[in-house]
Amino acid sequence: xxxxxxxxxxxxLTISMAACETNETSDTKSTSGTAKSGETTSGASDKELxxxxxKIGVAAAHYTNAWNVTNTQxxxxxxxAIGAEVVxxxxxxxxxxxxxxxxxxxxxxxxxxxxxxxxxxxxxxxFEQCQKAGVPIICIDxxxxxxxxxxxxxxxxxxxxxxxxxKWIMENFPDGAKIVEITGTPGSTGQIERSRGLANIIxxxxxxxxxxxxxxxxxxxxxxxxxxxLIQTYGKDGIDIIVTQNDEMxxxxxxxxxxxxxxxxxxxxxxxxxxxxxxxxxxxxxxxIGCIYESTPYLGxxxxxxxxxxxVSKESVEKYxxxxxxxxxxxxxxxxxKNITW
Numbered sequence: 001x002x003x004x005x006x007x008x009x010x011x012x013l014t015i016s017m018a019a020c021e022t023n024e025t026s027d028t029k030s031t032s033g034t035a036k037s038g039e040t041t042s043g044a045s046d047k048e049l050x051x052x053x054x055k056i057g058v059a060a061a062h063y064t065n066a067w068n069v070t071n072t073q074x075x076x077x078x079x080x081a082i083g084a085e086v087v088x089x090x091x092x093x094x095x096x097x098x099x100x101x102x103x104x105x106x107x108x109x110x111x112x113x114x115x116x117x118x119x120x121x122x123x124x125x126x127f128e129q130c131q132k133a134g135v136p137i138i139c140i141d142x143x144x145x146x147x148x149x150x151x152x153x154x155x156x157x158x159x160x161x162x163x164x165x166x167k168w169i170m171e172n173f174p175d176g177a178k179i180v181e182i183t184g185t186p187g188s189t190g191q192i193e194r195s196r197g198l199a200n201i202i203x204x205x206x207x208x209x210x211x212x213x214x215x216x217x218x219x220x221x222x223x224x225x226x227x228x229x230l231i232q233t234y235g236k237d238g239i240d241i242i243v244t245q246n247d248e249m250x251x252x253x254x255x256x257x258x259x260x261x262x263x264x265x266x267x268x269x270x271x272x273x274x275x276x277x278x279x280x281x282x283x284x285x286x287x288x289i290g291c292i293y294e295s296t297p298y299l300g301x302x303x304x305x306x307x308x309x310x311x312v313s314k315e316s317v318e319k320y321x322x323x324x325x326x327x328x329x330x331x332x333x334x335x336x337x338k339n340i341t342w
Contacts, residue, residue: 051084057105058088059115065248070342071297078300095122102126116140119187142189154321161273161293162197168291176207177240184218184245194273223252243271247280264288285333294325
């Protein structure tokens with residue numbers, strides 16, 4: 001009798017343990033499985049992996065300088081960190097290529113497009129295709145003219161940057177100065193707005209004439225060539241200030257001045273409306289660049305935040321979301337260098 005009782009007891013314990021193990025396995029699977037679109041794996045208050053089940057397309061304008069490489073990598077990493085699948089390409093700084101790239105991303109059935117459009121007008125057909133496909137767009141650093149075609153634009157206040165550089169020029173050259181402007185990609189948001197900001201301050205002021213305006217398309221080598229040609233035209237003493245629209249072009253300008261035996265910061269002052277990377281700010285600290293208005297490439301976190309509102313919580317967002325930017329001069333360059341990572 002005792003043997004029978006013992007066998008029954010063992011059988012009951014075995015069944016009980018099996019049931020507990022089954023429940024534990026079931027509970028584990030329910031918290032670590034792949035989330036459905038718009039759901040998290042760890043509760044409504046935890047958004048860390050809300051991106052599982054979403055495919056994000058990233059269309060970079062190009063991948064040829066430090067700002068664009070850093071910006072693209074930051075955005076891709078930010079979306080991968082929340083569990084999203086990311087597919088990306090770059091347009092070689094060519095509008096037709098970028099349009100084809102957007103079409104390619106649409107063919108891969110993306111849920112959201114993050115794009116730095118090369119120019120305001122030329123990318124409108126690609127944006128219209130996204131709208132027809134029901135794919136929302138987050139613009140990065142630039143936008144297109146038709147605001148109905150995108151959800152929001154996360155970008156530098158380019159007009160403010162141009163204005164701050166204009167004010168710096170007037171404060172540091174109270175008796176006036178002859179200015180050359182070397183701009184970025186023609187027709188792009190950055191080019192249009194940074195030139196507008198500068199013109200808001202010095203435009204029409206005879207003490208601060210812009211004697212020449214040429215594009216270097218945001219490229220170092222082109223900026224070097226353009227500067228060499230401008231010096232040949234106006235001479236060393238015919239230019240007081242060269243204003244450009246990013247640090248990459250500023251580096252090309254410095255290379256040209258150095259090659260011609262012209263001392264940057266003394267013979268000709270260079271100002272940059274954009275970037276503030278380690279290389280550029282180091283030149284400010286050395287006195288070779290007068291000032292830089294920052295345009296941070298680290299926009300991934302803001303893009304992810306907006307994507308959550310668009311894809312999950314269905315919240316409305318502002319059409320323009322400013323990035324955080326600083327103004328660098330010789331007074332703060334050494335201190336700001338401690339905070340720059342690119």
